[in-house]
Amino acid sequence: MTAAPAAPFLVAASLSGRADADWARAASDHVDCAVMGGIALDPASRDAARELVARGRSEFLPDDPLAWLGRQLRATADAPVVPGINVRSATIEPVCKAAAACAERDAICEINAHCRQPELRAVGCGETLLADRDRLAAYVAAAADAGATTSVKVRAEVPGVDLTAVARAVAAAGADWLHVDAMDSEAVVAELTRTAPAGLTVVANNGVRGHDTVAAYAARGADAVSIGRPSTDPQARSRVAEAVAAWRDGRLTGRLEASS
Template identity: 35%
Template sequence: MMDAFERFGLLINDRIARTPIAIASMAGIVDSTYVLERSEFAGLAFIGGYSIDEPTMAAAKEIAAGGDRKEFLFDNPAEELRHQITLVEGNPLILGINLRGVTPGAFASLAETLGDGVVYEIDAHCRQPAMVAAGCGEYYLKHQQKLTATIRALKAKGVTVSVKIRAGVADDDRVLARNIWSAGADILHIDLMDFGSAKLRQIRNSCPLLIIANNSINTFDRMREMLSHGADMVSLARKSDERTLSGLDAAISRYADEDGWYNSPKQLCRGGDVRALTFCCMPVKECPLIPTLSRLGIPREDYIDIKLGSVKGTPLEGGKKTCFGSLAWCCKTSSPCMFRDMTLKQTKISRKEYMRLKRDLSDTIMGRVFHDVPPDESS
């Protein structure tokens, strides 16, 4: 598992995710048997959705009675979930449980019963009318104070919390992301619908949460697009077959081993997200860097101090023959640069190691950008 951590650096619920691929929940379909059949090619899997209280169980029965959709129907959801969790014990796969409930107490009670061995995912995604009418799913996106109260109730039990949302339902997904972050969630699982990478970049620039991108991400090109615009992982639902998952896993592992940074962002001047500050040069000319720093509230002098201070004592500190005298200011390896490449060759730094060092620098910059948790805007 150390190879997986060195390759991807993904730690979820104090466990190493072997690949940045997740299996998303599908009600009535994705249980532990389903994910175990695919566990070789996934790092994280969410079973469910499971209804955990009377209002949502009644809604699930109503949906199932319609005949068009399957649902998990159990008189004792806690007992069933305990059974499902037991089935996955001992497998490297990190397990999450996607839950539908209408009160913070319902989630907190379940966490107290099941413990901290799984990721608890709040379903703020379901758009079935019966579920929304019961007060869960997309209902949470229009009543964010109830969503944040549920996040807090779960975090009070010391568990890892994911929130699955549907983009474009809340009035402003940037505010939603900040509220989810400020309430204490760990993971933001986003069904991007038809919004694509532009929406993902917008959300990435609003919070430091681990982001899982979802919806029709079943090719490597599509996967790389999401990873290069802010996602840490991608998830698949209907296309979570063994052939698709194994192909994506092999491709992203190959890319990581060759490039050094599996979800490296596009450069800022080419539409990259805030992580791309690691590739930006000195703020001396009019380019996307200047308005980005302004939006983030970072003075140019502070930005310079952050980058130079962060690389001090590292291989990125050198580079006197580069444009600005340090590899801290150099661009991505996919951009041709004879001065950068000459410096890397002279200092015996491989392009792969250079990208890993740039990833470390990006993590430091992100920590400074998102140092202060924003106030809760959900009320």
């Protein structure tokens, strides 16, 4: 099991086609954990990723995704950051293999129940897993059984999805982290941290840019925050890292009260 950073901590969140070992190493001067990928693992998710590339999106599409994953983990082994890999798959077997590779390298295995592109949804990947809790729980159980610290990346504001029920299901299946893209709804983080099973680390994501946004998620009970788009910008990373350090040291208290 990975030595996860002590809360509160800062995560660099996946950016498909960009978040590789070089990205993680560059971010490691400010973040505690860097979740690389997302990487499509199986033929159906890879076909979907090819369709995304065909319409101009940036994707990782190596010949052998598990070999790629191993290379990113080896290349971050000496970096001062907990590595992670965000995985997409329409089938469970590649998730087991990816999680075993993550476990071997003390890396976080993050199940992607987040991406909303129609191509990925059409093959049962990304946010479709939020409405297919049994399959999502099976992926989580497989990753946890492989010995990996397991994160589930979810998105708020998906019609018909009860995220508190998703949180309960993935925690029961062995998830360690719930990585929540709150979209425009910081309140969802408060609801999840209020109802989340004990031991589930809630990482709040979306719009984290500095003191006020870190304080807003801290006030809503998050254990950690993550940055996606700002992860490639050293100044933005530094600003958020300083806010997280203030949170850790108790120096965000006034802002917590102001924003609660």
